[in-house]
Amino acid sequence: MGRAKKVVLAYSGGVDTSVCIPYLKQEWGVEEVITLAADLGQGDELEPIREKALKSGASESLVVDVKDRFVEDYAFGAIQANALYENRYPLGTALARPLIAKILVEAAQKYGADAIAHGCTGKGNDQVRFDVSIAALNPNLKILAPAREWGMSREETIAYGEKFGIPSPVKKSSPYSIDKNLLGRSIEAGVLEDPSAEPPEEIYEMTKAIANTPNEPEYIEIGFNRGIPTTLNGTSKKPVELIEQLNQMAGNHGIGRLDMIENRLVGIKSREIYESPAMLVLIQAHRDLESLTLTADVTHYKRGIEETYSQIVYNGLWYSPLKAALDAFIKKTQEQVLGTVRVKFFKGNATIVGRRSDNSLYSPDLATYGAEDQFDHKAAEGFIYVWGLPTRIWSQQTRS
Numbered sequence: 001m002g003r004a005k006k007v008v009l010a011y012s013g014g015v016d017t018s019v020c021i022p023y024l025k026q027e028w029g030v031e032e033v034i035t036l037a038a039d040l041g042q043g044d045e046l047e048p049i050r051e052k053a054l055k056s057g058a059s060e061s062l063v064v065d066v067k068d069r070f071v072e073d074y075a076f077g078a079i080q081a082n083a084l085y086e087n088r089y090p091l092g093t094a095l096a097r098p099l100i101a102k103i104l105v106e107a108a109q110k111y112g113a114d115a116i117a118h119g120c121t122g123k124g125n126d127q128v129r130f131d132v133s134i135a136a137l138n139p140n141l142k143i144l145a146p147a148r149e150w151g152m153s154r155e156e157t158i159a160y161g162e163k164f165g166i167p168s169p170v171k172k173s174s175p176y177s178i179d180k181n182l183l184g185r186s187i188e189a190g191v192l193e194d195p196s197a198e199p200p201e202e203i204y205e206m207t208k209a210i211a212n213t214p215n216e217p218e219y220i221e222i223g224f225n226r227g228i229p230t231t232l233n234g235t236s237k238k239p240v241e242l243i244e245q246l247n248q249m250a251g252n253h254g255i256g257r258l259d260m261i262e263n264r265l266v267g268i269k270s271r272e273i274y275e276s277p278a279m280l281v282l283i284q285a286h287r288d289l290e291s292l293t294l295t296a297d298v299t300h301y302k303r304g305i306e307e308t309y310s311q312i313v314y315n316g317l318w319y320s321p322l323k324a325a326l327d328a329f330i331k332k333t334q335e336q337v338l339g340t341v342r343v344k345f346f347k348g349n350a351t352i353v354g355r356r357s358d359n360s361l362y363s364p365d366l367a368t369y370g371a372e373d374q375f376d377h378k379a380a381e382g383f384i385y386v387w388g389l390p391t392r393i394w395s396q397q398t399r400s
């Protein structure tokens with residue numbers, strides 16, 4: 001008896017996921033492996049990947065274009081939440097995992113599979129995100145993670161694959177481990193494992209080095225409706241198109257790089273480099289528009305919600321009751337978040353230089369220092385008397 005009969009395997013075309021195909025069949029007695037590659041805008045050619053799975057022994061090789069769903073159902077929610085893990089990482093990799101899990105579960109149900117497999121190792125966050133998401137969506141499915149158990153080195157993995165006709169990587173494989181999609185690139189390993197070493201310029205693809213960016217600033221306008229970006233420079237954009245164009249425009253000015261030591265859920269600190277131009281600009285602009293359209297108390301309260309949201313998305317709890325509850329709060333707050341934010345791109349910086357909104361709560365009559373001032377200055381005195389009363393009493397009491 002094998003561990004499962006029919007398995008849907010998350011497939012990228014790389015060595016590890018390719019070796020999973022014969023491994024599942026030979027070592028774990030799986031009868032049939034169906035592979036599924038998700039098109040998340042990573043820019044890889046998917047037809048050769050589809051064929052490679054069949055050559056490696058898959059009975060069926062699926063490619064699913066989920067770019068629209070990725071942006072509309074995952075990235076946009078994260079923008080509304082101003083989601084930055086540890087205040088910096090805009091979660092490009094983390095947001096893709098629950099969507100991949102969802103289409104894996106959909107395929108498993110459609111093809112009558114009894115298990116889902118993935119090629120994650122036992123050290124990362126992605127295994128957690130896959131396993132927890134799959135369990136949340138269909139707790140009856142088994143989860144198989146061969147690379148978590150097989151204990152083969154890189155060389156042994158390649159050699160194992162060769163026995164089953166899986167070609168070893170043609171070019172000398174990159175020393176880096178890279179995950180990429182529409183929202184950005186996550187790069188680790190190689191020389192980056194030394195946290196004191198500066199990342200070499202060669203690792204970047206979406207962002208220019210400052211030396212090569214334009215010598216003139218570029219101004220762009222981003223329009224939001226209900227906290228969702230809908231226009232660029234006054235023109236309506238489809239969600240995917242908006243992200244693609246903004247990645248291009250901001251990346252051209254060297255905007256969107258991050259170098260951080262982050263805390264993984266499994267307890268390890270890792271050094272990760274990110275490129276995520278569009279998401280970083282959109283979150284910055286969105287937060288700014290909120291400062292114009294939300295009341296002070298909602299803005300302040302939401303900061304705590306955003307922190308929790310970022311942690312649970314990072315930690316694989318996309319399909320959880322807490323996430324659903326936070327979503328409901330965030331959705332309510334976004335009803336008034338409408339307007340346009342003007343951003344200046346120059347030499348690696350995205351600077352907000354202006355914002356306007358039909359829902360603006362900014363009152364010129366109250367804010368002005370000019371003659372038009374409507375603020376009742378005398379009222380401030382009574383307010384301060386009451387506001388400061390506890391402190392005054394405390395001071396009198398403790399001094400005596």
Ligand code: ARG
Binds near residue numbers: 179186187188
């Ligand atoms: N550390 C990031 C995360 O957990 C990205 C991991 C992606 N993998 C990689 N090969 N860089 O979301």
